[in-house]
Amino acid sequence: MINIKGRHLLTLLDYSTREIEYLLDLSRDLKRAKYAGTEEKKLNGKNVVILFQKTSTRTRCAFEVAALDQGAHVTYIGADGSQMGIKESIADTARVLGRMYDAIEFRCFKQADCDELAKYAGVPVYNGLSELYHPTQMIADYMTMREKFGHDLKGKKVVFFGDARNNVANSLMICAAKLGVHFVACGPKELWPAKDLIAKCEEIAKETGSKLEFEEDPMKAAKGAHVLYTDIWVSMGEPKEIWEQRIKLLQPYQVNSKLFEVADKEAIFMHCLPSYHDLKTDIGKDIHEKFGLSEMEVSNEVFESKRSWVFEEAENRMHSIKAIMVATLS
Ligand code: CP
Ligand code: NVA
DSSP, X not given: OOOOTTOOBSOGGGSOHHHHHHHHHHHHHHHHHHHHTOOOOSOTTOEEEEEESSOOSHHHHHHHHHHHHTTOEEEEEOTTSSSBTTTBOHHHHHHHHHHHOSEEEEEOSOHXXXXXXXXXXXXXXXXXXXXXOOHHHHHHHHHHHHHHHOSOOTTOEEEEXXXXXXXXXHHHHHHHHHHTOEEEEESOXXXXXXXXXXXXXXXXXXXXXXXXXXXXXHHHHHTTOSEEEEOOSSOTTSOGGGHHHHHHHHGGGOBOHHHHXXXXXXXXXXXXXXXXXXXXSHHHHHHHHHHOOSOOSBOHHHHTSTTBOHHHHHHHHHHHHHHHXXXXXX
16 A cells, blocks of 8 residues: 655655656556546645746646646746745745645755755645656656556656756656666766766666666667657756856757667657747847757757657646646645
């Protein structure tokens, strides 16, 4: 029997393989129930506050729709929408919100702030993305992989190309280790995950049979891969001056059709989104003017192809965040 009622979700390092599998199963069940029109409201009368120090489309909307579907009420607080940080400490804010709400989602600049909020809140805190981790994204991502490759992902090869030590890459590696997945972090050595995180994941991998690899050659990494995953080259919270250096470092790691030629014939493309795959964004246009690139971490061809599961993945953010709230609150 799995019971994660009352638990925080700060990083999936804190969750066992069985607990993650339970969240994946529940995400699937809740998705089916919504499609079948048989969803039962398990969060009637609950109140959830969602705090965002950084912008969001998917995470915010997923929390709002998931909570409302389940009968809960939601308060959204944007970057300058509360006293937190400016006039009131995180510890004090946590104790106030914890007395009014049943759970708190927090998208923050520093993981330490999320941990601090969790320490004082007295109610579950969900990390909605920090500089280190993006745990709610992972339930959606591995749920999406299950939809494509079946329930047991053991031995499937998932390759992350690009800034392989960002929040999404770190979390993909952790979850791969927990689920027995073969994970490859592919990028220049200076952007490989931190040594202590690798050591922790390798310990976990020993028990689950997962294989973790670190590779500088994108063609080698893509060989036989089932999932080709990438993310933007400069994350929220990083200075814009870093673009030039990142472009130089990461251009060879763009996910494009060349990589799919050597991947598994069933291989899919995944991306947490948002993505710079064309010139329809302000930042995309700005980078084009300065550096001449018209697509960045993924070619538009791959992004728009049948291989691309990015919108299934985005939809699954809602079903999986619903599962996280139902499992920890009902
Ligand atoms: N993938 C993701 O977290 O998207 P948002 O930044 O839109 O929430
Ligand atoms: N690495 C990206 C993920 C966005 C969902 C960022 O932190 O901006």
